[in-house]
Amino acid sequence: MYKIAVLPGDGIGPEIVPEAVKVLEVVARRAGIEFKFTEALVGGAAIDACGRALPPETLELCRQSDAVLLGAVGGPKWDALPPEERPETAALLPLRKELGLYANLRPAYLFEPLADASPLKREIVSGTDLIIIRELTGGLYFGPKKREKTEDGEVAYDTMFYTRAEIERIVRLAFQIARSRRRHLTSVDKANVLTSSRLWRDTVESLKGEFPDVTVEHMYVDNCAMQLVRRPTQFDVIVTENTFGDILSDQASVLTGSIGMLPSASIGGSTALYEPVHGSAPDIAGQQKANPLATILSAAMMLKYSFKMHREAAAVEDAVGRVLAKGYRTADIYVPGTKLVGTAEMGTLVRREL
Amino acid sequence: MYKIAVLPGDGIGPEIVPEAVKVLEVVARRAGIEFKFTEALVGGAAIDACGRALPPETLELCRQSDAVLLGAVGGPKWDALPPEERPETAALLPLRKELGLYANLRPAYLFEPLADASPLKREIVSGTDLIIIRELTGGLYFGPKKREKTEDGEVAYDTMFYTRAEIERIVRLAFQIARSRRRHLTSVDKANVLTSSRLWRDTVESLKGEFPDVTVEHMYVDNCAMQLVRRPTQFDVIVTENTFGDILSDQASVLTGSIGMLPSASIGGSTALYEPVHGSAPDIAGQQKANPLATILSAAMMLKYSFKMHREAAAVEDAVGRVLAKGYRTADIYVPGTKLVGTAEMGTLVRREL
Ligand SMILES: CC(C)[C@H](C(=O)O)[C@@H](O)C(=O)O
Ligand SMILES: CC(C)[C@H](C(=O)O)[C@@H](O)C(=O)O
Numbered sequence: 001m002y003k004i005a006v007l008p009g010d011g012i013g014p015e016i017v018p019e020a021v022k023v024l025e026v027v028a029r030r031a032g033i034e035f036k037f038t039e040a041l042v043g044g045a046a047i048d049a050c051g052r053a054l055p056p057e058t059l060e061l062c063r064q065s066d067a068v069l070l071g072a073v074g075g076p077k078w079d080a081l082p083p084e085e086r087p088e089t090a091a092l093l094p095l096r097k098e099l100g101l102y103a104n105l106r107p108a109y110l111f112e113p114l115a116d117a118s119p120l121k122r123e124i125v126s127g128t129d130l131i132i133i134r135e136l137t138g139g140l141y142f143g144p145k146k147r148e149k150t151e152d153g154e155v156a157y158d159t160m161f162y163t164r165a166e167i168e169r170i171v172r173l174a175f176q177i178a179r180s181r182r183r184h185l186t187s188v189d190k191a192n193v194l195t196s197s198r199l200w201r202d203t204v205e206s207l208k209g210e211f212p213d214v215t216v217e218h219m220y221v222d223n224c225a226m227q228l229v230r231r232p233t234q235f236d237v238i239v240t241e242n243t244f245g246d247i248l249s250d251q252a253s254v255l256t257g258s259i260g261m262l263p264s265a266s267i268g269g270s271t272a273l274y275e276p277v278h279g280s281a282p283d284i285a286g287q288q289k290a291n292p293l294a295t296i297l298s299a300a301m302m303l304k305y306s307f308k309m310h311r312e313a314a315a316v317e318d319a320v321g322r323v324l325a326k327g328y329r330t331a332d333i334y335v336p337g338t339k340l341v342g343t344a345e346m347g348t349l350v351r352r353e354l
Numbered sequence: 355m356y357k358i359a360v361l362p363g364d365g366i367g368p369e370i371v372p373e374a375v376k377v378l379e380v381v382a383r384r385a386g387i388e389f390k391f392t393e394a395l396v397g398g399a400a401i402d403a404c405g406r407a408l409p410p411e412t413l414e415l416c417r418q419s420d421a422v423l424l425g426a427v428g429g430p431k432w433d434a435l436p437p438e439e440r441p442e443t444a445a446l447l448p449l450r451k452e453l454g455l456y457a458n459l460r461p462a463y464l465f466e467p468l469a470d471a472s473p474l475k476r477e478i479v480s481g482t483d484l485i486i487i488r489e490l491t492g493g494l495y496f497g498p499k500k501r502e503k504t505e506d507g508e509v510a511y512d513t514m515f516y517t518r519a520e521i522e523r524i525v526r527l528a529f530q531i532a533r534s535r536r537r538h539l540t541s542v543d544k545a546n547v548l549t550s551s552r553l554w555r556d557t558v559e560s561l562k563g564e565f566p567d568v569t570v571e572h573m574y575v576d577n578c579a580m581q582l583v584r585r586p587t588q589f590d591v592i593v594t595e596n597t598f599g600d601i602l603s604d605q606a607s608v609l610t611g612s613i614g615m616l617p618s619a620s621i622g623g624s625t626a627l628y629e630p631v632h633g634s635a636p637d638i639a640g641q642q643k644a645n646p647l648a649t650i651l652s653a654a655m656m657l658k659y660s661f662k663m664h665r666e667a668a669a670v671e672d673a674v675g676r677v678l679a680k681g682y683r684t685a686d687i688y689v690p691g692t693k694l695v696g697t698a699e700m701g702t703l704v705r706r707e708l
Contacts, residue, residue: 083545083546083552083555084545084546084547084552086546088546089546089547093547118475119474119475119478119583119584119585120473120474120475120583121472121473121474121475124473140494140514140547140548141547141548143511145548145549145550146549147549147550147552147553152517152519153517153518153519154517154518154553155515155516155517155518155553156515156516156549156550156552156553157497157513157514157515157516157549157550158513158514158548158549158550158551159511159512159513159514160494160511160512160513160514161509161510161511162509162510162511163506163507163508163509164507164508164509165506165507190597190600191437191438192437192438192440192442192443193438193443193447193494193495194494194495194499194512195499195500195501195510195511195512196499196501196510196511196512197512198437198438198501198510199501199508199509199510201437221600221601222600222601222603222604222605223604225579225601225602225604225605226604226605226607226608226613228605229473229474229583229605229608229609230473230608231473243544244601246544246575246576247575247576247579247598247601248579249576250576250577250579250580251576251579251580251582251583251605253580254580254583254584255583259580
């Protein structure tokens with residue numbers, strides 16, 4: 001029996017998460033195992049209920065679970081709060097840090113039937129299948145930061161700080177993931193300018209001997225941002241610093257058609273966290289318009305990374321592929337000539353293909 | 355009489371720069387003014403000649419000139435050097451800093467005949483006309499940095515440091531430029547996570563009262579990376595921190611077809627610097643294959659920003675547009691059905707249209 005913490009969150013969260021839970025239930029039944037789901041509050045819903053975006057009970061539940069499935073957090077209702085107190089920041093950052101989730105995995109995979117929905121030309125995006133591994137508990141996000149008045153006026157700073165050990169663990173993980181894929185690793189940094197990037201690059205160099213079967217390339221972050229648009233098919237696994245990863249993974253997420261398709265996993269601690277890349281989409285919340293596929297694919301990542309159920313994970317991904325191939329689309333990926341369906345309907349279609 | 359320092363640099367630099375110089379000569383003749391051009395070494399060529407990527411004589415010449423036209427620096431010959439000693443880093447960073455060039459202006463403008471060469475679908479990229487204004491002498495590039503061994507092992511850091519005054523001058527410039535365009539300013543930061551971004555955002559807020567005719571929007575950097583691909587036409591002027599600007603402007607540069615089309619200006623000091631966005635392209639150097647249009651368009655920016663010759667600047671841009679509309683292309687923007695020309699030929703065509 002595996003314990004799964006379920007945090008629907010805000011906006012479309014409560015609509016999409018149940019679809020993924022039901023997929024996991026089908027998988028469990030087939031595999032003859034049991035998942036025990038426990039719901040908890042997070043984000044704006046938690047702020048409203050108890051004044052905190054990440055209540056201690058929720059964190060405790062996550063700690064005691066084998067995996068966490070999260071929907072999305074935030075919305076206009078809480079936009080009057082200072083940026084650092086909004087649900088996204090005040091829930092997600094401490095959750096990652098507290099659970100020790102140092103690696104954020106974000107695949108950008110093109111389901112070929114969706115090439116029309118991509119902003120990129122078909123011949124550019126076709127075949128895209130990459131994963132960005134973002135360092136998630138260090139770097140510019142968590143280094144020393146301060147704002148103060150000095151003799152020279154007001155100043156503020158943040159620090160991109162890394163220890164060699166922090167870099168080693170994420171890079172080693174990236175090498176291992178590259179090994180399970182096409183064996184090509186692109187390490188992204190700004191080593192021509194940043195000292196922390198030089199430590200990053202040296203660390204990658206020092207580890208590559210352990211993975212002789214993986215080819216390694218170093219790329220500057222500005223060039224990577226360019227190459228992701230120019231020729232995304234050149235990438236297999238990308239590993240990079242927290243802030244660089246935040247930017248590049250959001251950029252990559254739109255290449256493949258819709259951010260509504262993209263799952264993520266945050267791993268490294270004892271309990272991993274799975275969530276769609278998209279936000280809470282308050283504008284369409286409660287209307288059964290949201291695309292549940294990113295959450296369903298996040299559940300597939302859970303099967304793979306938390307429960308080592310590789311076959312079952314692949315089955316879920318294949319089911320999603322078949323539903324798309326049959327022409328079913330939620331509004332975010334709809335193009336004329338396809339069949340428009342709602343959130344629950346899309347979930348049912350995927351389960352039927354399982 | 356205006357004095358212009360000419361630094362061709364490496365690779366294709368010595369092929370493209372003369373084409374822009376000749377355009378400036380035509381402009382001067384028509385306008386009845388005089389430009390005095392003086393050449394100097396920079397980059398790898400300078401390393402080879404005197405062991406320094408930015409020789410003191412070159413810097414001195416730049417200081418005494420009214421504007422600087424630079425080609426490109428770097429190449430495989432110097433790639434064995436540590437990243438921070440390579441021509442790009444060791445020439446460009448100190449040149450910017452010494453000349454006080456705190457604002458890097460990078461337009462991404464689609465010449466409509468080139469929509470086919472863009473990785474984006476025509477309906478997405480058509481109409482793109484934005485400019486990124488990147489802070490260039492502060493932020494993560496120039497804040498305190500260090501690498502050291504501690505009890506916890508090796509560590510390294512860089513600091514994203516800003517004073518309110520540094521932010522004010524670049525934001526004010528961005529407002530002014532927005533005023534001369536479509537009056538929409540997007541300030542890009544990561545204020546939900548970074549303290550320096552909060553100072554950035556507050557500074558923008560404190561200045562906007564001075565520019566009531568400009569609409570201002572704040573956008574997180576990850577979202578901006580996404581929006582640039584999803585819908586680039588939503589942007590007019592983008593202003594942002596040094597590293598964010600490095601990443602976003604390189605990303606934006608590929609949207610419009612070819613990086614071979616994109617000019618830049620670095621301004622703020624007494625002498626401004628103009629250079630194409632692309633690099634020295636050593637693979638095609640010496641073959642008359644390079645696209646001189648980015649350098650020619652950089653010369654147009656010089657006319658506009660250094661010499662206030664707005665009409666002449668527009669005339670150069672229009673000439674480039676007409677040459678493209680007539681179907682002439684260098685190799686980087688060639689598609690079947692257009693007419694392939696070399697570097698010098700493209701330069702001649704533009705001058706003929708002037
Ligand atoms: C909400 C925000 C703090 C978060 C981040 O920057 O990490 C988000 O952009 C993400 O990528 O998960
Ligand atoms: C060469 C490098 C130091 C430089 C930078 O990062 O500023 C380049 O990428 C640029 O954008 O001009």
